[in-house]
Amino acid sequence: MSERLTPDELRTLFLFESLTDDQLDWIAARGYGKTFDGPSEVFVEGAPATCLYILLDGEVQQLRRSGDDDVLLTTTAQRGVYAGAVRAFVTVPNTQQPDTQQPDRQLPDTQQYVNTLRTTGPARFFVMDADDFSAFMRDQFPMATHLLDGLYLGLRNAEQQTRQRDKLVALGTLSAGLAHELNNPAGAAVRATSTLRERVAGMRHKLGLLAEGKVPSAQLRRLVQLQEDVVERAAKAPRLTALEAADREDELSDWLDDHGVSGSWELAPRLVAGGLDAGWAEQFATDVEPELLEGAIRWIAYSVETEALMGEIEDAVERISTLVAAVKQYSHLDQASEQEVDVHDGLESTLVLLGHKLRGVEIVRDYDRSLPRIPAHGGELNQVWTNLVDNAADALGGHGTLTIRTALDHDTLLVEVRDDGPGIPPEVQNRVFEAFFTTKGVGAGTGLGLDISQRIVVHGHRGDLRMHSTPGDTCFEVRLPLRR
Ligand SMILES: Nc1ncnc2c1ncn2[C@@H]1O[C@H](COP(=O)(O)OP(=O)(O)OP(=O)(O)O)[C@@H](O)[C@H]1O
Ligand SMILES: [Mg+2]
Known part of the structure; x- marks a missing residue:
């Protein structure tokens, strides 16, 4: 069902309130009303962002995919809220694409829906095609769009630099001991x-x-x-x-x-x-x-x-070659592209490279070697194993047991990193995944390990990272989809 809206009707939306009559006429001629009779999906995260939606009536929910779940971000019935192709007018230079971290994404993220929009009941929207919206913005507000382009690119570069930093953090953890180890x-x-x-x-x-x-x-x-x-x-x-x-x-x-x-x-x-x-x-x-x-x-x-x-x-010499092989395996996997990865390879090389921190710790390998290879960024997963094993090693402090288990769990591959150390106090359990949260002394921890791991598992691989901890039993569970 689609209908036209009058310029006067449009002026009541806060997004349009300061537009001139000409501008409103232009928009009214191109946009249209769209009605949903009951709870419906308006658009889905990751799909090409073809339209801008502005809420006229009803209630909407924004959701974001995390692992297998859609996490509810907001619920609102505020008239005039907008969603969808909101960044359609941003131009991204070609050199910025494709995103090497996410080669599976065909579209730059300005051109796909970054979350899912749902109505909770009957609802009505004013809809504009992304191309029209983009043309309007570039034509009517050239300076603003230039500024927004810059802002967007700046943010994006900052994000890329953060990713690079994440790698360095994991690398720092390893190289500290590796020199000694060799x-x-x-x-x-x-x-x-x-x-x-x-x-x-x-x-x-x-x-x-x-x-x-x-x-x-x-x-x-x-x-x-x-x-x-x-x-x-x-x-x-x-x-x-x-x-x-x-x-x-x-x-x-x-x-x-x-x-x-x-x-x-x-x-x-x-x-x-x-x-x-x-x-x-x-x-x-x-x-x-x-x-x-x-x-x-x-x-x-x-x-x-x-x-x-x-x-x-x-x-x-054998010990040296084992270390060198582990480094090679570790860095070999650190290529941007996605590969078919056997998680055991990464886990084993991580254990070798963190060997110096695990001295005195009994290591139990409860591997299911029949698990299939999974599509993943091997190098990034290695950062996850490194962070989890590093934390367990810190918690154990040279005695106790580290158990690494791999198993099939429904349609995901499960990796558990478990230690019988003192555990995480209940009052900080919901903070450990926060960036910069650490209970370790100055210089001992940056508090980034779990934050980085969570981002790699959840955002990079659409998997899931969970933790449960009681004194004497702390377990981090990583679930990774078997298929993309
Ligand atoms: N296996 C564990 N046993 C006990 N506490 C843990 C365990 N894993 C994580 N923690 C707690 O979670 C906090 C955050 O961990 P995270 O890996 O994010 O940072 P960090 O280890 O302190 O520093 P970094 O990893 O950046 O060197 C730790 O400081 C520690 O208090
Ligand atoms: Mg850590």
């Missing part, structure tokens, strides 16, 4: 390598002595064979408690003294660390000429040590 294994590898160099030089020297002609070649061959047995044994050696090790060292030390091997006090610990004991020495002695015993035992001590040092280097 430094440890690197330092260990360097130290082990320099000890290894000394030991290998010692071995060369010992080999020279053994081979000075006095050792029959059969005996040398036997020694090399024994050396290999020892290396194998060292690899399988069980970890000893300090007490067990001390006992074995005493026993072996006595054995060495009894067999005329000098320096037993420094030799015994090196041999025991390689999984050797007095029983082994007894056996070894039967294979070696008595006058060669000391040299042979020292030779063996070098062998087990070099083996252990190479193991240390291998561990350190």
